[in-house]
Amino acid sequence: MAHCYVHIPFCRERCPYCDFFLVPGTRLMEPFFDALLQETEARLCEFGSEPVGSIHFGGGTPSLAGPRRIGRWLALFSDRVEIKGDAEITLEANPEDCRKHVMGEFRTLGINRVSLGVQSFSGRKLERLGRKHTPDEACQVMQEMLGLFGNVSLDLICGVPDEDMDEWHADLEAAISLQPHHISVYMLTVEAGTKLQREIHWGRCTGPDEGFQAEAYLLAVERLTQEGFMHYEVSNFARPGYFSRYNSGSWRREPYIGLGPSAHTLLKDGSGERRKANVASLVRYISAPHDASTGYELLTPEERQTEEVFLSLRLGEGIALQQLQVIHRQRAQWLEGMLEKFMLEGFLEIRRGRVRLTPRGFLFSDHITQTLLPS
Template sequence: MLTLYLHIPFCKARCSYCDFYLVTGREQIAAFFSALSLETVSRSEELKGQTISAIHVGGGTPSMVPVRYLALWLEELAALCSFAPDIEIALEANPEDLSLKTMDELRSAGITRLSIGVQSFTTEKLHALGRAHTALQASRVTADALRRFESVSVDLICGVPGENGSLWQADLHEALALRPHHLSLYMLSVEPKTILHRQVAKGLVTVPDDALQASLYEDAQSALSLQGYSQYEVSNFSLPGHHSRYNLATWKREPYLGFGPSAHSFLVSPQMELRMANVSSLTRYLAAPAAATAFREELSVEERFTEQVFLTLRINSGLDVDFLRKGNKLGHTLSLAIARFLEKGWIEQQEERLYLTQKGFLFADLIAEEFIFG
């Protein structure tokens, strides 16, 4: 089984906090899909004989491209490999793009799961984030999607400029009233080279400090757990059976293929593990889509170990203690680190596996770093 990712690199405008690879405007959409066809055919050897369990269409804003382009690409892909009978085809969408007609077209094209970039159900936060949709639209579209798709996920952001406990409670309250199958909760991070970074540096806006962010995150963990959502990753919560198949496969380090500019692939064979990335430039992608790979690296034993610890510690299936002990040279220092985190209540051990606790999810990267580097 294999999963696929498609990167659609278009947005109407760049949000102040975003550092993804994308271009603004629609002018090059047709050219992009022609190039994507060529890239897909050029990779037919990688697809041949494979069964695809999940496809994730991300971006950018996939919902701003005409659905017929996506439908055609899925048909081209299906001719080159097999789709599992219960395949999950997920698409990231912004509320302002999701008319009833568009949702029905997406459903007819084979999309089974919508991941809606709601970000907030409050006018104040949507305004602070510079999003194009209204709070009312976010609620209405989520409710409409829940009547049409097998799985609906909602993205929320906490820690935006001006955020406080009551705004976050309003977000959680509305999300839980709508009861999507899945919620992704992101803490806003101020990435270098973004508009938000410049605004913060100039003192034009302030973002909540780490303590407030942590407290908002913990409020969400408690509220969602009470309503039957299971936290299966640092930022992701689902009702039973509604985790994101593609995302979970990447955290489990299962192989996947990425298409489109800046998309990554991970190939696994008994001999080696290979990470590849497509060129992060639409212009260069359009010029040579059949030669889009810009980066290819075979992972060393140390790199495999580091990835395994960082990625598997994030998810709720836990980390094998024996694997951890054998993979590094820390010896006694590792035992001390495990004992310290157990005592702090950030991890728990069941038989031979270590799991993050609710509190520990906040410190996933810090714990992984200690386990690897001491």
């Protein structure tokens, strides 16, 4: 099944911790959409004959584009590409932009899943994160979105400077009490070039405490799974039947086509698997949308295997033991020893022929994955 990602690179302001490709303000929204329509037209042939199983409007804050522009893109796309009848069509949105009647218009256009950047229900944390909504607004908007859409996700961030376990616990309980279908839990990271990094460098605030984040992550896994959420990816929890189809598809390396600046594409055909990335420059994108990408790169078998191991071990379902045995067939004993070591440390388990990281293992997933990559 193929998927489509549309990157809409605008936010009202850049949050202090964010290093995504985006520009603050919406002045270039109209020329951007003209370019997006041109790029889409030019790349329709890449979608082939297989119906598209999901469309994800990400960003940035795609809801800032408004129903008129999103509707214009959907009209072009659905006219020329077959979309599965039950396709998941997600719009990322921030609570301060979710006016009920506007979101109702998005629903009429076919948006059937909303992913809300709530981040926290603590006024102190929201202020620290530079977010523009209040805890009350987040709760009210969540309730309204749950009334409008049959599939609502919310994001939480953990490890904000000076956060303690009571504050994190309260965030988890508030999220659970709203009964969303899906919750993403992200640990705050300090990205190069961000305002947060500069503030830490100048001593104006402390960086995230890894020990605290590890404990907080395990608490999130415990509470959310107790409440019936499935821990289906390192940072993602969903009620049965509500896994994000777009994200699951990309983690399982199903083909996806990314439109918009900085978006990535993975195509599979008779000649193999090919990746490409669009330019991370709005000016270049708007001035030459037909020429937005860096060109396709054919993946070598080693690159494919590396991606498979790396992405599969992020998932709750893990990777087939047999697949690891094929990858490491030249050093079968070494693999057995490594798996045994990680199992004894409580980082990994093998069930029904699949190697899966435990919640504690997810805390060390970079190290474990790095070890199990093809040599």
